Amino acid sequence: MTQAVATHEQYEADFRKLQEARSADPDWLKELRNTAFAHFQEIGFPVARKGNEQWKYTDVRKLAAETFPYDTGAAAGVDAAQLFPFDDGMARVAFVNGRFSQELSTPLPDGLVAMSLAQAYAEHGEDVQRHLARHAAYADEGFTALNTAFLADGAFVLAEGVVQTPLHVVYVTTERVVTHPRTLIVGRPTSELSIVESYVSATGGAHFTNAVTEVALEEGAQVTHRHLLVESREAYHIANTRVHQSRDSVYRSLVYEAGGGLVRNDLTVLLDAEGAEAYLKGLYVTCGKQHVDNNINIDHAKPHGYSRLYYKGILDEQSRAVFGGLVMVRPGADKTDAHQEDKNLILSREAEIDSKPALEIYADDVKAGHGATAGAIADEALFYMQSRGIDPERAMLFLVRGFVSEILDSVTIEPLRNWLEERTTQALPRFREVA
Amino acid sequence: MADLLLEVRDLHVAVAENEILKGVDLAVSKGEVHAIMGPNGSGKSTLANVVAGKPGYTITAGDVLYSGESILKMLPHERARAGIFLALQYPVELPGVRNREFLRAALDALRESRGEDKLGVREFNKFMEAKAEELGLEPAMMKRNVNEGFSGGEKKRNEILQLVVLDPTLALLDETDSGLDIDALKIVAEGVNRFRGPEKAIVLVTHYQRILDYITPDFVHVLIDGRIVRSGGRELALELEKRGYDWLREEAQTGAAQTA
Ligand SMILES: Nc1ncnc2c1ncn2[C@@H]1O[C@H](COP(=O)(O)OP(=O)(O)O)[C@@H](O)[C@H]1O
Ligand SMILES: [Mg+2]
Numbered sequence: 001m002t003q004a005v006a007t008h009e010q011y012e013a014d015f016r017k018l019q020e021a022r023s024a025d026p027d028w029l030k031e032l033r034n035t036a037f038a039h040f041q042e043i044g045f046p047v048a049r050k051g052n053e054q055w056k057y058t059d060v061r062k063l064a065a066e067t068f069p070y071d072t073g074a075a076a077g078v079d080a081a082q083l084f085p086f087d088d089g090m091a092r093v094a095f096v097n098g099r100f101s102q103e104l105s106t107p108l109p110d111g112l113v114a115m116s117l118a119q120a121y122a123e124h125g126e127d128v129q130r131h132l133a134r135h136a137a138y139a140d141e142g143f144t145a146l147n148t149a150f151l152a153d154g155a156f157v158l159a160e161g162v163v164q165t166p167l168h169v170v171y172v173t174t175e176r177v178v179t180h181p182r183t184l185i186v187g188r189p190t191s192e193l194s195i196v197e198s199y200v201s202a203t204g205g206a207h208f209t210n211a212v213t214e215v216a217l218e219e220g221a222q223v224t225h226r227h228l229l230v231e232s233r234e235a236y237h238i239a240n241t242r243v244h245q246s247r248d249s250v251y252r253s254l255v256y257e258a259g260g261g262l263v264r265n266d267l268t269v270l271l272d273a274e275g276a277e278a279y280l281k282g283l284y285v286t287c288g289k290q291h292v293d294n295n296i297n298i299d300h301a302k303p304h305g306y307s308r309l310y311y312k313g314i315l316d317e318q319s320r321a322v323f324g325g326l327v328m329v330r331p332g333a334d335k336t337d338a339h340q341e342d343k344n345l346i347l348s349r350e351a352e353i354d355s356k357p358a359l360e361i362y363a364d365d366v367k368a369g370h371g372a373t374a375g376a377i378a379d380e381a382l383f384y385m386q387s388r389g390i391d392p393e394r395a396m397l398f399l400v401r402g403f404v405s406e407i408l409d410s411v412t413i414e415p416l417r418n419w420l421e422e423r424t425t426q427a428l429p430r431f432r433e434v435a
Numbered sequence: 436m437a438d439l440l441l442e443v444r445d446l447h448v449a450v451a452e453n454e455i456l457k458g459v460d461l462a463v464s465k466g467e468v469h470a471i472m473g474p475n476g477s478g479k480s481t482l483a484n485v486v487a488g489k490p491g492y493t494i495t496a497g498d499v500l501y502s503g504e505s506i507l508k509m510l511p512h513e514r515a516r517a518g519i520f521l522a523l524q525y526p527v528e529l530p531g532v533r534n535r536e537f538l539r540a541a542l543d544a545l546r547e548s549r550g551e552d553k554l555g556v557r558e559f560n561k562f563m564e565a566k567a568e569e570l571g572l573e574p575a576m577m578k579r580n581v582n583e584g585f586s587g588g589e590k591k592r593n594e595i596l597q598l599v600v601l602d603p604t605l606a607l608l609d610e611t612d613s614g615l616d617i618d619a620l621k622i623v624a625e626g627v628n629r630f631r632g633p634e635k636a637i638v639l640v641t642h643y644q645r646i647l648d649y650i651t652p653d654f655v656h657v658l659i660d661g662r663i664v665r666s667g668g669r670e671l672a673l674e675l676e677k678r679g680y681d682w683l684r685e686e687a688q689t690g691a692a693q694t695a
Contacts, residue, residue, distance in 0.1 A: 383489050384527040386511035387520075388541035388597060389548065395512075398540065402531025402580070 007067045008041070014070040015149055022152055026121055028129065029151065036138050036148035045142045057322040057354050058264050058293040063236045068178035068208045070150075072097060075174040075202075080104055083200050086419035087168040090196065093155050095171045098179035100153050104170075111161035112193070114169070117182060120156035127158060132184055135214040135242040135270075143238045147180040147212040154182030159193035159221070166194040166413060173209060173231065174202040183213040187221030187249070194224040196416065199239075199259075201232035206261070213241040217249035219273075224252040226411065227267075230259040230423065233288060240266045247273035254411065255282040255311075256420060257292050258427040268297040271305040271333075282311035283407045283420075285427045286319035286351070293322035298340070300333040300363075309340035312407050314400060315351035316428050325357040327370065333363040344374040345403050347396075347430070393434045397425060438465040439503070440636045441486065441605055446497035448478075448485055448661075454495070455481045457661035461638075463605070468637040470647055470672060473658035474680045479640045480524050482658070483607040486638075487521035488514045501605070515541075516548040518604030522594035522611050524640075529581035534593065537581050538563060538600055545601055566599050569629075571622050587614035595626040606630065607638045612646035624649030644672040659687050 015037050019030060045064040046055040075096050080087075093114045094104035100116035108114055113124065120128050138145040155169045171181045187193055199209055209231065217223055229237055237260040243251050257263055269278045284292045298307045313321045323342045344353045355372040377399050385395035404424050411417040425431040441463040448456035455478045463469050473479050485492050486499055488511035498505050506514055529537065543553045554562065564574055570592045582590050591611050598606055608627065612620055627650050631637060639650060647655075647669065655671040656663045659680065664687040665671065675683075 378527075379490065380527045381529055383511055384523065384529070385537070385541075387487050387489075387515055387523075388537070388601065389512050389515035389544040390540055391512050391544065392510070394540065394544070398532050398537070399529065402529060405531040 007065060008044070010067040011040070011146065018071070018150060018152060026125070029121060032133055033149050033151055036133075036145045036151070039139055040142055040145035040149055043140065043142050043145065054295065054324070058262070058291065060262070060264075063208065063262060066208070068176060070178050071099070072175065072177050073099075078104060078172050078174065078202055083172065083202060084168070084170055084198060086416040087170070087196065088415050090166045090168040092168045092170065093157075095153065095155070095181065097173055097175065097177050098153065098171075098181065104172075108167075109163055109165040111159065111191070112163045112165070112167060113156070113158040113160065114167055115156055117154035117156045117184065118152060124156060124158065127186055128156060128184065131186055131214060131216045135216060135244045136212050136240055141240065143210050144212050144240050147182060147210050147240070150180040151182055154184070157183070157185045157193070157195060159187045159191040159223070161188070162192040163194070166196060168196045168198065170198045170200065171209065171211070172200050172202055173207045173235070176203070176205055176207050178208040178210065181209060181211040183211070185213070185215045185223065185225070187215075187217045187223050189218045190220040192222045194413070196226045196228065198228035199231050199237060201235055201259070204232050204234065206234040206236070207232070208236040209238070211237070211239045213239070215241065215243040215251065217243070217245045217251060219246045220248045221246070222250040222252075226254045226256065226416070229255070229257045229263055229265065233259065233261055233290065235260045237263045239264070241268070243267070243269040243278070245269065245271050245273065245276040245278065248275040249273075250277045250279075252279045253281065254407070255280075255294065257282075257284040257294075258423050260292065261290060263290070263292040264295070265293070266295045266297075268299060269307070270299045270301060271307065272301050274302050274304045276302070276305050278307040280307070280309040280311075281407050281410060283404055283424070284311070284313045284321055285424050286313070286321050287316040287428050288319060290319040291321075292319070293324070295322075295324045296326070296340075298327045298338060300327070300329045300336045300338060303332065303334045303336070303363075305333060305336045305338070307338045310407065311342045312404065313342070313344040313353060314347065314403065314424075314428070315344060315353055316347040316430065318348070318350045320352045321354075323353070323355040323357070323372070325370070327359050327368060329359075329361040329363045329366050329368065331362045333366075335365050336363060337367040339368065340370045342372045345400065346374055346376055347428070393430070397431050397434050400425060400428075400431070439463075440465050440501065441638070442500040443482070443486070444498045444500070446482070446485070446499060447495040448481055449493045449495050450481075450491065455661055456485070458497070459658070459661070459663055461656065461663065463636045463638060465604075465636050466633045467654065468631065468639060468650065468652045470639045470641060470652040470655045471658055472641055472644070472655060472672060472675060474684075475642065477658045478661045479658055480609050483521055483609045483638065483640055486607055487511060487519060512544070515603070516545060519607070520598055520601060520603035520605065521607045522591075522598060522609060524609040524613070526582045526590040526594055528583045530583060532581050533577075534579055534581050535560070535563065535577040538577075538597060541597070541601055563600055567596055570596050570599075570626050572596060588616065588619045591615055592619065592623060595623050599626055599630055602630075604634065605636050605638070607640070609640045610642060611639075612641055612643065620646060621649060644676045647672045657683055659684050662687065
């Protein structure tokens with residue numbers, strides 16, 4: 001028996017157990033899980049091989065060959081103040097090892113519904129059914145199929161009006177387990193919400209997070225979504241975020257990655273009605289043997305859409321990052337205005353980036369552009385700072401902070417911005433002594 | 436010689452395989468202002484950069500002494516902490532690094548190396564804003580990224596702001612006058628003159644003698660093709676203004692031919 005077979009059998013056993021344990025769930029949900037698991041059994045994990053452009057640079061064989069315990073029960077003793085001090089002043093919905101944690105969650109502001117999905121099946125069945133698994137297709141996506149097969153708990157967020165207080169949805173992992181976090185965010189017409197979705201580890205060891213997030217923006221809704229992947233350097237993190245935009249909706253995203261051993265982040269934004277706007281920013285910071293792959297798709301399906309993508313990466317040591325960006329302008333999506341850019345700062349000769357932004361345009365009167373750069377810190381800049389008495393390590397630190405400021409300055413929540421700035425340099429061993 | 440500060444001895448410098456400085460001697464004492472003049476490409480910036488420790492040059496022979504000790508093995512920031520300052524001919528843009536933070540980090544580093552306490556934020560801001568105002572720099576410029584989107588003149592004035600805030604002992608000013616209109620030139624010259632003093636030394640690299648109308652040098656040296664071909668007083672600069680560099684170039688060539 002090969003290891004891959006063993007892991008599949010483990011998933012199957014866990015799946016059966018889950019279906020039994022949750023036999024009281026609505027039928028549609030149990031069926032959904034069944035269908036999704038059948039898809040997973042059929043297609044398995046994606047393979048990095050020729051012809052599979054989507055997974056060309058990211059090899060998940062090691063992940064596919066490992067088994068992780070599932071649903072080991074809620075862990076106590078999670079130190080919120082230490083793990084995510086940036087959420088001071090935010091409302092919080094927390095999950096530990098995949099389970100909703102009442103203890104770590106806080107009361108919510110007016111106009112906001114946020115709860116465990118398990119509870120939402122009963123209380124917001126209509127919204128849940130309308131959106132859950134409708135945006136994140138699982139038929140051709142092994143990881144998403146697996147997540148959907150294990151759909152039990154997760155976060156349901158519904159913004160009904162203008163919500164002033166930011167919401168933090170946090171998934172904490174404390175031990176060597178697999179979790180399938182599921183988040184559904186719905187923005188009612190003209191609602192406004194600022195949400196931080198974060199993944200943190202309370203262990204330095206390995207675990208596997210297989211997350212799927214769906215965001216549905218109804219007419220004129222605005223969501224600012226900050227997605228933080230800051231897990232242990234041994235963790236496997238697979239993320240798939242699907243955003244559906246209705247007319248005149250605005251989606252603002254920041255993807256922040258400074259953690260995880262193997263990270264694959266898919267983000268697809270479908271501008272499915274006129275006048276939708278999407279602003280996507282990203283920052284990935286890698287070192288050691290980390291591998292971080294961002295695969296971002298902006299799908300302009302209707303006219304008068306506007307999108308801006310700006311990702312930056314800092315790579316150190318032997319790390320590797322991949323940026324695959326596709327802006328698709330579909331037939332009829334006339335007068336689309338789209339731009340994407342990926343810039344990388346390479347601090348080590350051994351680090352490597354594959355950056356491939358691409359455009360596919362099938363409409364008329366479209367403004368579109370893209371660019372990718374990768375380079376080292378400019379010697380001229382280093383010398384200039386040194387010539388003023390600043391030592392080289394500190395000079396580097398300044399230049400790195402300068403590099404990320406273009407991305408992080410857009411974070412208007414001050415404690416969060418400060419934490420991200422700090423985390424960015426602390427994530428790189430060369431700066432630990434300097435700051 | 437009293438209080439010899441900088442001594443360049445038979446300095447030979449190459450970039451890749453090209454020899455750029457071909458035996459330069461220069462002695463600068465505290466209290467003095469030396470002007471280094473010469474046509475484009477003669478090696479003026481190379482000389483200033485090598486003294487400041489810019490990487491990329493190979494010293495093939497000779498030495499540079501500062502306060503009596505060779506500094507060739509010192510890193511740029513160590514030289515800065517020893518009191519050497521270079522105003523760059525082409526000040527570098529530092530994306531995302533605010534002018535004020537940059538200057539403060541530099542001052543902190545220098546003060547720390549001298550065993551002095553760091554200035555408090557308010558104290559520093561007051562001090563720096565006063566200096567900026569003297570140089571006609573808007574306070575808003577201190578919040579902008581270093582040199583990013585600055586005009587040529589603003590960049591040069593910003594270099595002089597760093598000079599007066601960091602207050603080194605030896606100032607190397609590389610074509611700080613170029614690209615300045617007459618009003619800006621006067622402001623910059625006033626800044627340099629305020630810095631000037633018995634404990635300070637200035638090496639003023641310039642292509643034109645114009646700035647010397649405002650900053651009177653004690654010595655003028657002419658650098659042509661990697662060699663100092665003539666040294667003199669203030670009057671040498673005026674002669675160069677009238678006659679250009681060609682006569683010296685020709686003299687240097689015949690001189691070189693004769694020695695050969
Ligand atoms: N980094 C470099 N690489 C190649 N050539 C250089 C470099 N720096 C200077 N040079 C050459 O050295 C000579 C002197 O340059 P420079 O010192 O800048 O002269 P100046 O400041 O007097 O105009 C020029 O011919 C220039 O092209
Ligand atoms: Mg020059």
